[in-house]
Amino acid sequence: MSHQGEEISSSSTPPPPSSSSPPSDPTAASVGSRSCPNPTETPLAWPSDGSLTREWIAGLTAALDWSSRHLRPPELPSVLPLPLLQRLVLAASNILHKEPNCLRIDMDGDDDAEMRRSGAAVVVVGDVHGQFHDVIFLLEHAGFPSENRIFVFNGDYVDRGAWGLETFLLLLAWKVFLPHRVFLLRGNHESKYCTSVYGFEKEVMVKYGDQGPQVYRKCLRCFEGLPLASIIAGRVYTAHGGLFRSVSPTPSSKRSKGKKGRKVITNVDTSILKLGSLEELLKARRTVLDPPWEGSNLIPGDVLWSDPSPKPGLSLNEERGIGLLWGPDCTEEFLKKYNLKLIIRSHEGPDARDKRHDLAGMDNGYTIDHQVESGKLITLFSAPDYPQFQATEERYNNRGAYIVLHFPDFTTPEFHSFEAVKPRPKVGAYYNFEEVIDSDEELDLQSMDNGSSLDAVASTTVD
Ligand SMILES: [Mn+2]
Numbered sequence: 001m002s003h004q005g006e007e008i009s010s011s012s013t014p015p016p017p018s019s020s021s022p023p024s025d026p027t028a029a030s031v032g033s034r035s036c037p038n039p040t041e042t043p044l045a046w047p048s049d050g051s052l053t054r055e056w057i058a059g060l061t062a063a064l065d066w067s068s069r070h071l072r073p074p075e076l077p078s079v080l081p082l083p084l085l086q087r088l089v090l091a092a093s094n095i096l097h098k099e100p101n102c103l104r105i106d107m108d109g110d111d112d113a114e115m116r117r118s119g120a121a122v123v124v125v126g127d128v129h130g131q132f133h134d135v136i137f138l139l140e141h142a143g144f145p146s147e148n149r150i151f152v153f154n155g156d157y158v159d160r161g162a163w164g165l166e167t168f169l170l171l172l173a174w175k176v177f178l179p180h181r182v183f184l185l186r187g188n189h190e191s192k193y194c195t196s197v198y199g200f201e202k203e204v205m206v207k208y209g210d211q212g213p214q215v216y217r218k219c220l221r222c223f224e225g226l227p228l229a230s231i232i233a234g235r236v237y238t239a240h241g242g243l244f245r246s247v248s249p250t251p252s253s254k255r256s257k258g259k260k261g262r263k264v265i266t267n268v269d270t271s272i273l274k275l276g277s278l279e280e281l282l283k284a285r286r287t288v289l290d291p292p293w294e295g296s297n298l299i300p301g302d303v304l305w306s307d308p309s310p311k312p313g314l315s316l317n318e319e320r321g322i323g324l325l326w327g328p329d330c331t332e333e334f335l336k337k338y339n340l341k342l343i344i345r346s347h348e349g350p351d352a353r354d355k356r357h358d359l360a361g362m363d364n365g366y367t368i369d370h371q372v373e374s375g376k377l378i379t380l381f382s383a384p385d386y387p388q389f390q391a392t393e394e395r396y397n398n399r400g401a402y403i404v405l406h407f408p409d410f411t412t413p414e415f416h417s418f419e420a421v422k423p424r425p426k427v428g429a430y431y432n433f434e435e436v437i438d439s440d441e442e443l444d445l446q447s448m449d450n451g452s453s454l455d456a457v458a459s460t461t462v463d
Pocket residue numbers: 127156187188189240346347348
């Protein structure tokens with residue numbers, strides 16, 4: 001394989017972010033009688049001058065890390081008060097809702113030598129699923145977002161892991177601080193249905209008590225704003241699930257006369273699946289609580305839920321009940337049509353891959369699923385030792401990975417695999433992991449919210 005691998009051990013606790021050195025205030029160490037004082041001493045607050053800084057985010061990281069280790073979950077508001085949480089989610093939500101469905105991510109620099117010297121790069125991250133300590137490690141290890149280090153996250157920030165809220169809020173803070181350097185795409189778990197089954201909703205209720213419902217609602221509103229896909233440097237397409245179908249009527253669609261003699265399309269022939277175009281992706285309506293699996297707005301569900309297959313062709317994803325399966329021929333068609341070299345998608349962890357004997361396992365956090373004339377299709381999964389909670393003694397012991405794409409062409413992926421940060425703080429799960437099925441397959445479609453937006457569902461409490 002042409003990629004470079006790198007083995008990274010995180011068995012020792014990573015050093016704190018360089019800019020998050022312990023508070024310089026000498027009184028900090030003597031706060032209260034706790035053996036391990038809260039690094040921030042006082043509850044966090046939005047910076048008084050209104051703008052987030054690198055130091056502020058380092059403080060947020062340290063405080064959330066500390067609270068996850070020393071406080072009970074319902075005590076989180078003593079570190080992260082509701083008004084701060086609300087302001088953070090709202091600020092990020094406003095930015096996210098203005099972004100297009102498919103982001104065009106380019107490193108604008110006019111000094112090539114300087115870009116090369118400074119190691120300009122894009123870091124791509126897969127599913128993280130509430131494994132906050134592993135996310136802290138990843139950010140530190142990949143070298144924090146900055147002017148010449150763009151981060152693209154492929155979704156699935158919440159659910160399963162116990163610190164979905166901390167994880168999501170930290171990433172939102174980075175987004176607000178560097179909106180043109182940090183990009184957060186939507187995963188299938190950033191939805192009402194998934195968060196109600198896999199733990200995030202309950203997590204928010206436990207952590208914010210009476211204020212839980214309004215916090216959860218604000219998070220859902222933010223999820224609706226997350227863009228669906230990105231194209232990096234014109235050469236790399238990334239999305240949580242992957243490719244998607246065309247929803248424009250095909251010539252074979254039946255047409256008949258409507259009541260007033262107008263031609264109307266009565267039936268879009270779904271038996272003929274055709275790859276969708278980027279133009280169609282840009283036009284899709286993504287502000288839905290749950291991407292619909294029926295009707296005409298099918299692109300968000302495809303992009304968030306689809307999986308690759310070694311078999312050629314495009315077919316309905318029967319295992320999941322939503323989205324598609326696409327073969328190497330579709331990968332080639334898409335890459336060639338848009339002059340792309342890579343597709344980087346996520347969505348399948350070690351548990352999902354354990355059941356798919358036609359594709360490689362997720363032991364190292366990534367797999368190369370299709371190698372075609374125009375390029376490659378990669379699956380990237382960034383939650384090591386996943387899932388956090390498992391009914392069986394036997395664990396997958398998978399490593400997580402992230403990908404670095406380097407200036408100038410960004411098309412040669414450099415893979416970095418890493419181990420989980422251990423030991424994890426001991427805490428209970430927020431979903432019944434012994435009963436909930438391992439993977440996201442076989443959705444309970446009836447309980448999904450088919451296509452409505454929070455605007456329609458909670459019209460009295462929109463804020
Ligand atoms: Mn997923």
